[in-house]
Amino acid sequence: xxxxxxxxxxxxxxxxxxxxxxxxxxxxxxxxxxxxxxxxxxxxxxxxxxxxxxxxxxxxxxxxxxxxxxxxxxxxxxxxxxxxxxxxxxxxxxxxxxxxxxxxxxxxxxxxxxxxxxxxxxxxxxxxxxxxxxxxxxxxxxxxxxxxxxxxxxxx
Amino acid sequence: xxxxxxxxxxxxxxxxxxxxxxxxxxxxxxxxxxxxxxxxxxxxxxxxxxxxxxxxxxxxxxxxxxxxxxxxxxxxxxxxxxxxxxxxxxxxxxxxxxxxxxxxxxxxxxxxxxxxxxxxxxxxxxxxxxxxxxxxxxxxxxxxxxxxxxxxxxxxxxxxxxxxxxxxxxxxxxxxxxxxxxxxxxxxxxxxxxxxxxxxxxxxxxxxxxxxxxxxxxxxxxxxxxxxxxxxxxxxxxxxxxxxxxxxxxxxxxxxxxxxxxxxxxxxxxxxxxxxxxxxxxxxxxxxxxxxxxxxxxxxxxxxxxxxxxxxxxxxxxxxxxxxxxxxxxxxxxxxxxxxxxxxxxxxxxxxxxxxxxxxxxxxxxxxxxxxxxxxxxxxxxxxxxxxxxxxxxxxxxxxxxxxxxxxxxxxxxxxxxxxxxxxxxxxxxxxxxxxxxxxxxxxxxxxxxxxxxxxxxxxxxxxxxxxxxxxxxxxxxxxxxxxxxxxxxxxxxxxxxxxxxxxxxxxxxxxxxxxxxxxxxxxxxxxxxxxxxxxxxxxxxxxxxxxxxxxxxxxxxxxxxxxxxxxxxxxxxxxxxxxxxxxxxxxxxxxxxxxxxxxxxxxxxxxxxxxxxxxxxxxxxxxxxxxxxxxxxxxxxxxxxxxxxxxxxxxxxxxxxxxxxxxxxxxxxxxxxxxxxxxxxxxxxxxxxxxxxxxxxxxxxxxxxxxxxxxxxxxxxxxxxxxxxxxxxxxxxxxxxxxxxxxxxxxxxxxxxxxxxxxxxxxxxxxxxxxxxxx
Numbered sequence: 001x002x003x004x005x006x007x008x009x010x011x012x013x014x015x016x017x018x019x020x021x022x023x024x025x026x027x028x029x030x031x032x033x034x035x036x037x038x039x040x041x042x043x044x045x046x047x048x049x050x051x052x053x054x055x056x057x058x059x060x061x062x063x064x065x066x067x068x069x070x071x072x073x074x075x076x077x078x079x080x081x082x083x084x085x086x087x088x089x090x091x092x093x094x095x096x097x098x099x100x101x102x103x104x105x106x107x108x109x110x111x112x113x114x115x116x117x118x119x120x121x122x123x124x125x126x127x128x129x130x131x132x133x134x135x136x137x138x139x140x141x142x143x144x145x146x147x148x149x150x151x152x153x154x155x156x
Numbered sequence: 157x158x159x160x161x162x163x164x165x166x167x168x169x170x171x172x173x174x175x176x177x178x179x180x181x182x183x184x185x186x187x188x189x190x191x192x193x194x195x196x197x198x199x200x201x202x203x204x205x206x207x208x209x210x211x212x213x214x215x216x217x218x219x220x221x222x223x224x225x226x227x228x229x230x231x232x233x234x235x236x237x238x239x240x241x242x243x244x245x246x247x248x249x250x251x252x253x254x255x256x257x258x259x260x261x262x263x264x265x266x267x268x269x270x271x272x273x274x275x276x277x278x279x280x281x282x283x284x285x286x287x288x289x290x291x292x293x294x295x296x297x298x299x300x301x302x303x304x305x306x307x308x309x310x311x312x313x314x315x316x317x318x319x320x321x322x323x324x325x326x327x328x329x330x331x332x333x334x335x336x337x338x339x340x341x342x343x344x345x346x347x348x349x350x351x352x353x354x355x356x357x358x359x360x361x362x363x364x365x366x367x368x369x370x371x372x373x374x375x376x377x378x379x380x381x382x383x384x385x386x387x388x389x390x391x392x393x394x395x396x397x398x399x400x401x402x403x404x405x406x407x408x409x410x411x412x413x414x415x416x417x418x419x420x421x422x423x424x425x426x427x428x429x430x431x432x433x434x435x436x437x438x439x440x441x442x443x444x445x446x447x448x449x450x451x452x453x454x455x456x457x458x459x460x461x462x463x464x465x466x467x468x469x470x471x472x473x474x475x476x477x478x479x480x481x482x483x484x485x486x487x488x489x490x491x492x493x494x495x496x497x498x499x500x501x502x503x504x505x506x507x508x509x510x511x512x513x514x515x516x517x518x519x520x521x522x523x524x525x526x527x528x529x530x531x532x533x534x535x536x537x538x539x540x541x542x543x544x545x546x547x548x549x550x551x552x553x554x555x556x557x558x559x560x561x562x563x564x565x566x567x568x569x570x571x572x573x574x575x576x577x578x579x580x581x582x583x584x585x586x587x588x589x590x591x592x593x594x595x596x597x598x599x600x601x602x603x604x605x606x607x608x609x610x611x612x613x614x615x616x617x618x619x620x621x622x623x624x625x626x627x628x629x630x631x632x633x634x635x636x637x638x639x640x641x642x643x644x645x646x647x648x649x650x651x652x653x654x655x656x657x658x659x660x661x662x663x664x665x666x667x668x669x670x671x672x673x674x675x676x677x678x679x680x681x682x683x684x685x686x687x688x689x690x691x692x693x694x695x696x697x698x699x700x701x702x703x704x705x706x707x708x709x710x711x712x713x714x715x716x717x718x719x720x721x722x723x724x725x726x727x728x729x730x731x732x733x734x735x736x737x738x739x740x741x742x743x744x745x746x747x748x749x750x751x752x753x754x755x756x757x758x759x760x761x762x763x764x765x766x767x768x769x770x771x772x773x774x775x776x777x778x779x780x781x782x783x784x785x786x787x788x789x790x791x792x793x794x795x796x797x798x799x800x801x802x803x804x805x806x807x808x809x810x811x812x813x814x815x816x817x818x819x820x821x822x823x824x825x826x827x828x829x830x831x832x833x834x835x836x837x838x839x840x841x842x843x844x845x846x847x848x849x850x851x852x853x854x855x856x857x858x859x860x861x862x863x864x865x866x867x868x869x870x871x872x873x874x875x876x877x878x879x880x881x882x883x884x885x886x887x888x889x890x891x892x893x894x895x896x897x898x899x900x901x902x903x904x905x906x907x908x909x910x911x912x913x914x915x916x917x918x919x920x921x922x923x924x925x926x927x928x929x930x931x932x
Binding site: 019021022026029033034035036037038039040041042043045046048075076077079080085089092093094096098099100101102103104105108123124126127128130131133134135136137138139140141142143144 | 173174176177178179180181182183184185186187189190192277278353354355356357404405406407409436438439440654655656657818819821822825826827828829830852853854858859860861862864866867890
């Protein structure tokens with residue numbers, strides 16, 4: 001019944017036996033012992049579980065772990081390099097782009113994809129790109145500021 | 157702010173980035189669901205699919221037979237525990253016994269019927285479907301006005317009128333006010349039910365230690381100490397055998413200011429199975445089983461003279477309570493009554509509340525808790541009066557404001573407003589948008605068939621809740637501040653922040669008062685075994701009360717530091733500066749680390765001084781604080797679709813002195829987003845059988861990034877005299893100020909079509925129908 005999957009998470013190889021029905025978010029949290037991706041809706045409406053799969057932001061509550069077999073996953077835990085925060089993490093910090101922090105890992109990874117695709121987005125483009133990620137604390141304004149600041153820094 | 161330090165730069169008023177952020181930005185914070193323990197089991201709750209039903213039979217055997225299922229518990233197992241407490245007391249209040257699992261009857265969809273415990277959360281979820289419950293479905297009622305009608309189904313059979321309480325409050329001479337009036341305007345105004353929707357749902361981990369009969373319980377809560385006290389009562393356990401820990405909490409907005417069945421249930425389960433157990437609420441459960449907010453039907457009557465002088469306000473308030481009282485359910489509408497007069501000086505009010513049972517989720521404190529409803533009411537009524545008198549709504553407000561020299565101002569509802577200058581934010585906001593030019597533009601827009609509106613809300617709120625006599629459980633807050641033997645500083649606060657940033661704000665206060673580096677300060681909260689008793693975080697009280705307790709603890713500590721410093725420097729008095737005690741006459745100094753070490757080593761003590769550098773202060777506030785402000789919203793309404801777009805949102809808030817402008821801005825933005833959610837999009841919709849139709853995030857319109865306007869936020873600063881920091885609180889301001897400004901703006905856009913009022917949310921359908929009605 002169980003299947004073996006092998007994948008890379010934040011640059012490290014993992015191999016585990018999983019039930020085919022195991023959601024990727026549960027695999028990451030329960031078996032790979034990560035705490036960055038969060039569960040907040042189970043219906044792919046909120047984006048708190050967002051991770052990057054082969055460089056694309058995906059909602060890990062709407063994928064099975066077996067679908068990640070052989071692929072590369074980046075979670076918020078893998079975003080900083082050698083202890084140095086990613087420019088997006090730094091910008092969220094400077095601009096107060098988070099309050100309770102629960103949506104933050106997903107929000108940052110969605111913004112990461114935006115900046116990969118469009119290094120110099122307008123406010124409107126930022127808002128459209130993060131519309132799949134809910135935040136109940138910030139009203140999004142400081143998040144928009146943070147993404148803009150990160151983009152400006154990368155372009156500088 | 158008074159300070160004895162000579163540190164050149166203070167942090168009060170500075171944009172300091174938050175000290176809690178690194179763990180949140182890197183995914184390393186520990187929220188409830190991140191807790192793992194050896195042998196930990198997982199629980200899932202079996203819930204009623206019906207709003208009213210009798211449980212005819214319940215068969216748990218198939219679930220118990222499923223491999224991996226450890227136990228199933230039902231109402232019979234827990235019938236002697238409880239009840240879930242209601243902290244509100246009103247004369248004649250009817251309080252249904254609130255068992256932690258249903259006994260023979262269910263009263264709402266989501267009512268917990270049984271709990272399944274398994275070694276794995278997937279198995280527990282599977283086993284829920286194996287529990288066989290035979291229900292006899294009974295008639296239900298979900299609309300509070302229908303529940304009051306004769307012959308309505310009784311939510312609780314012992315109270316066929318569905319009335320939990322009636323409450324009357326009066327101030328001044330309401331009959332005289334209405335007798336003198338030239339004009340009386342009347343309006344039915346609803347504040348729809350909302351679902352608080354913190355991004356992290358609730359969750360509980362319970363761990364029973366049989367050896368010493370003690371229990372550690374982690375809960376995503378805003379009130380760890382109150383939870384411990386009340387849970388000890390529910391479980392019949394000595395309070396000092398119970399430790400409550402609040403891990404990182406992913407938002408609350410009042411919804412975690414409560415004591416819930418699952419907290420008691422998980423404690424019970426862990427005691428029975430002898431293992432740790434975890435329950436994490438699903439979003440569906442969060443929508444059904446965590447409290448809702450608002451749920452008002454209000455009938456207002458405002459009396460005024462022809463010249464616009466407001467004389468008196470009458471209110472009949474129908475509060476949809478839901479099926480049970482949670483911690484503060486019946487108290488919330490009484491807060492609405494307190495806030496009824498808004499910023500206006502009329503002194504005659506009368507309010508009648510009817511608290512109504514429905515077969516719905518209990519309502520309770522959701523961001524603003526009774527005050528948004530009141531503010532929405534008075535601010536709509538002022539606009540309706542302005543339209544009736546053909547007066548400019550800004551002018552009518554100015555005419556009736558409490559004057560800036562009239563503080564403290566005694567209201568007809570028994571409050572003493574602390575300080576204010578109500579004209580200032582209004583005039584600031586109107587200047588910002590160039591109000592006269594916009595009114596001219598509006599005339600031109602109307603001439604060309606366009607719908608454009610300008611809406612004002614000049615709101616007041618009650619914050620820093622609150623003086624103990626006004627609260628069910630004590631309204632003070634506590635702080636301990638310690639200089640450790642190495643000179644580093646630890647703060648233990650009884651507040652329980654969950655996004656408000658008080659680990660930073662409080663560290664700013666410490667750094668300023670002691671003249672130390674902010675990086676030498678750590679703020680700890682949310683563990684009843686570590687932190688002295690505290691009340692918690694809600695009602696915009698964290699900084700105004702918890703920060704003030706810290707301030708006074710610091711004054712005591714400074715006295716002690718100076719005694720040790722003077723002893724070491726062999727002088728009479730020292731100043732504190734740059735992390736040192738300084739003898740200003742000789743210029744000699746000794747660093748805190750050395751003072752601290754000497755105080756703990758205690759080879760020698762100053763006269764009448766205990767060893768160590770610790771001070772604890774429990775601060776009882778003498779009054780609430782009363783922030784205020786003006787929000788101005790410019791809307792454009794699409795004539796063909798009814799779609800409302802916000803062209804500009806200008807918020808000028810006065811929350812007293814500001815310690816960290818970055819954090820205050822965040823609170824305003826988030827508050828406005830929740831107010832805008834109510835004004836335009838959000839509503840908990842029940843069908844007539846008590847089914848929650850907006851029962852998932854897919855069906856509940858939470859504001860998303862592309863829906864939000866840019867919020868132009870600025871402040872006036874009128875210090876509060878209630879506390880030495882001069883702060884008032886800002887957690888709820890945005891929510892309270894927002895919704896009337898938006899609705900006033902849209903009504904203004906449609907007023908020439910004869911529209912006088914629209915109930916929230918202003919969906920395109922509702923607005924389009926009004927436009928069509930006017931055309932017909």
